[in-house]
Amino acid sequence: MTPNLLQTKTPWHFFSLDKDALVKEFVGKPLDALRTPALVVDRTAFKENCTKMHQNAKNWGASFRAHLKTHKTVEGTRLQLDSSTVRTNAVIVSTMMEAWGVVHGGLVEDGTVKDLLYGLPVGPNKLDDLSVLHEVMVKYDGTVRIMVDNLEQVRFLEEYERQREQPKRWSAFIKMDGGQKRAGTSPKPESFKPFMKTVFASDAVSVFGFYSHAGDSYGSTSLEQAVSCLTGEVQLVNDAALMAQEVLAESQNKGTHSQPFVLSVGSTPTAFGAAAKEKMRSQLCGLLELHAGNYPMLDLQQLHTTLIDQRSISQRVFATVISYYPGRGRDGLDEALCDAGAIAMSKDRGQIPGFGEVVGKSWRLGGISQEHGILEQLPTDTSSESKADPVLKIGDRIEIIGQHACLIAAAHPWYYVVEGGSKKVVDVWVPWKGW
Numbered sequence: 001m002t003p004n005l006l007q008t009k010t011p012w013h014f015f016s017l018d019k020d021a022l023v024k025e026f027v028g029k030p031l032d033a034l035r036t037p038a039l040v041v042d043r044t045a046f047k048e049n050c051t052k053m054h055q056n057a058k059n060w061g062a063s064f065r066a067h068l069k070t071h072k073t074v075e076g077t078r079l080q081l082d083s084s085t086v087r088t089n090a091v092i093v094s095t096m097m098e099a100w101g102v103v104h105g106g107l108v109e110d111g112t113v114k115d116l117l118y119g120l121p122v123g124p125n126k127l128d129d130l131s132v133l134h135e136v137m138v139k140y141d142g143t144v145r146i147m148v149d150n151l152e153q154v155r156f157l158e159e160y161e162r163q164r165e166q167p168k169r170w171s172a173f174i175k176m177d178g179g180q181k182r183a184g185t186s187p188k189p190e191s192f193k194p195f196m197k198t199v200f201a202s203d204a205v206s207v208f209g210f211y212s213h214a215g216d217s218y219g220s221t222s223l224e225q226a227v228s229c230l231t232g233e234v235q236l237v238n239d240a241a242l243m244a245q246e247v248l249a250e251s252q253n254k255g256t257h258s259q260p261f262v263l264s265v266g267s268t269p270t271a272f273g274a275a276a277k278e279k280m281r282s283q284l285c286g287l288l289e290l291h292a293g294n295y296p297m298l299d300l301q302q303l304h305t306t307l308i309d310q311r312s313i314s315q316r317v318f319a320t321v322i323s324y325y326p327g328r329g330r331d332g333l334d335e336a337l338c339d340a341g342a343i344a345m346s347k348d349r350g351q352i353p354g355f356g357e358v359v360g361k362s363w364r365l366g367g368i369s370q371e372h373g374i375l376e377q378l379p380t381d382t383s384s385e386s387k388a389d390p391v392l393k394i395g396d397r398i399e400i401i402g403q404h405a406c407l408i409a410a411a412h413p414w415y416y417v418v419e420g421g422s423k424k425v426v427d428v429w430v431p432w433k434g435w
Contacts, residue, residue, distance in 0.1 A: 005156075007128035010096045012104060015433050022414055022428040031416070031423045032397055036320045037344035039412040040399075041071075041429065043079075044420040045314035046296045050079045053271060054086035057290045060274040065090040065117065065264065067293025068098050070406045072431040073415070074105035080296060081112055089142075090115035092291060096129055099144075101432030103136055114142040121175060121183055122146040124156040134168075145208055149175040149185040151195065157204040169204060169256060173211040173264060174244075178236045182213070187240055196244045200251040207244065209262030209286065210237040214270050221306055221351075226273030233265035234288070241286045261286040268294040272307040297405040300357060301350040315415075316359065316399040317344055317408060321375070321392050329376050335366075336375040336392045340400060342368045346407035359399040362390045373400075 031040060057064035066080035068091055081088050091113050093099045099116060107113045116137060118130060134144040148154060161167035174196075177184030185195055199205055212233045241261045248254055263286040266274075271292035294302060298313040319340035329335040345355055347368060356365035358375065367374030375398075380390055392398070402408045409415070409431065417427035 005124050008125050009129050009132075010100045011434070012097070012100045015097065017414065017430045019428060019430050022430065026416060026425045026428055029425050031318060031418070031425070034318065034416060034425075036318050036397070037340035037412075038318045039344075039409060039415045040316050040318055041297070041415045041417050042314045042316075042419070042421060043417050043427070045312060046071075046076065047079050047083070049296045049298065049312060049314060051083040051085050053290075053292060053295050054083045054088075056271060056274045058086055060288070060290065062274065062288035062290040063090070064088045065092055065115075065289055065291040067092040067094070067119065067291055068102070069094040069119070069293045070297050070409055071415075071429070072098055072101065072409070072433075073429040074101070074107060075417075075427070075429050076296060077102065077105070077107055078112060089113055090117070090289075092117045092119040092293070094119050095432070095435045096126060096133075097432045097434045099133055103133070108137060108140050108142055111140070114140070115145065116142065117145040117173065118147065120147060121149045122153050122157070122170075122172075124153070124160070127156070127160045131164075143171060145171045145173060147175045147183075147211060148172045148199065148205065149177075149183055151198055154199055154202050154205055158202055161204045167204070169206040171208045171258075172199075172205050173209050173262075174199070174207060174240065176210055176212045176236050176240050178212050178214060178233060180214070184212070187236060189243060192240065193243055193247055196247045197251070200244075200248055200253055200257065203253075207257040207261065209258060209264055209289070210240040210244070211264040211291075212236050213291075214265070214267050221304065223273055223307060226269045226305065226307060229267075230265065230270035230273045233270060234263065234284070237263040237265055238284050238286065241284075245285060262289050263287065264289040264291055266291040268292045268298075268302055269305045269307055271295065272305075294405060297409065299405040299408070300352045300401055300403045301348075303401075304351040310359075310401070313401055313405075315401075315405050315408065317356070317402060319344070319373070319398050319400055321394055321396040321398060322372070324392065324394055331379075333377040333379070334390075334392075335377065336363070338365070338373045338375055338398065338400075339371070340365070340373050341371040343370055343411055344408070345373065345400065345402045346404055346411065348402075348404035348407055350403045352403070356400040356402040359401060361392065361398065363392060363398075365400055365402070 366376035
C-alpha cells in the first residue's frame, strides 16, 4: 500500500463551453445548415425512453438509479430523473467530471440529485476529490456512494480516514462479478465470506448494498433472453446479500451497515426486460434497485436485442457524402465516402454488420478511418413496397445510426437538439468532457 499517494482534483474550470453562445448561434437553424459530422438528439424520443424506463422499474417494484454516462448533460439528467411516471434522485456517474458537472449544473442545489454513486471501484488518488464532493452533497442533504470490490481499496480508505480530523464511513456498494470478468468480487462463498468479514470490520466503510451489471445481456435477441440475464443478476446480488447477512450477524459492527441492503441490478437490455415482472421479490433479502444508462439514446447494439425499434433511437449522426465510387463495392454495387469517421462514430461493432446504418437508404457505414467513412450500397428488396432509394449523390446529407451511442456521444463537443422529428434546432446540450 502507498499511503502517500498523490491526490488529484477535477480540472472543471478548464472544460467549460458557453451554452448561451451556442444556443444563440444554432437554435432556429435547419439541420442542413449545420457543419457535419453533427450529433443530433431528438428530445421527444429521449424523454419517451426515460418515461418507459421509469414505468418498467415501477411495474417491477424497484427504485431506479439513472446512469449519466451516455449523454453526460444537465438537460438529459433532468429528463432521466423526472417523468410523468416516476421521480427519482439517484444517479451513477462514470467519471469525476460527470460528478462535478452534476454539482456545477445546479442539480444538487435544486434537489434534483441527492444520491450520487461513483460507478468505478474507488481509486485511491481520487479520495480527496470524492471527499470534497461528499461535503458539497451533504450541504444539500445528499450523499456520495462508492464501489468496492477489493480489500486493498478498503485499506486505502482506512488509511485515508485515519489522517483526517473528522473521519467518516463511506457508503459503499459491493461490486459483484457475475462471470463477465469486467469488475467485481467473486461470489464464491469460500472467498466472499472472508471478504465481507473484513469489510464489515472496517471503520471506513458502511455497506449500502450489492451491485451487478450484466454486460453480457447486450447479446440478447429476445425478451426471454434479457429476462434470463436479469434473473441471473438478481440471484447474484441476492445470494451475496444472504451471505453478507450471515457474516454480519457475527460482526461487532452490526449497526453501521445498511439494512435492508439495496440490490442494484441492470443494463439497458435487462432493464427493458424488467417489465416482465420476475417472481423472486418475495424471496429477496433486500430492496431492488434498477439501473441503466444507454436507454435514453439507444443504438444499433440495442436494436439487435429486438427489445426496441428504430423509432426509439433518439440519436443520429448527420454526415455529408463527399465522394462516390460506382461499381467499386461487393458484387458491383456502389460505394461512397462521407465525412463521419471513427472520431465521430467510434470503432465499436455489434451483431448488426458495419459501423452504422443510413436512415431511409439502402446503405450502411461499412468501413471507417479516422475522419471519413466508407458507405456501402446494399441490395434492395425488390419485393418491398417501400423500397429505399439506392442512390447517393455528392453533397447529400445523411443520417447514420451507429453501433454504440455512449462512445459516439463522447466524440462530439455538443449535441444539436430537435423535437419530435423536426429538422430545426431547438436547443444545444453541452456534455461534461474529461475525467
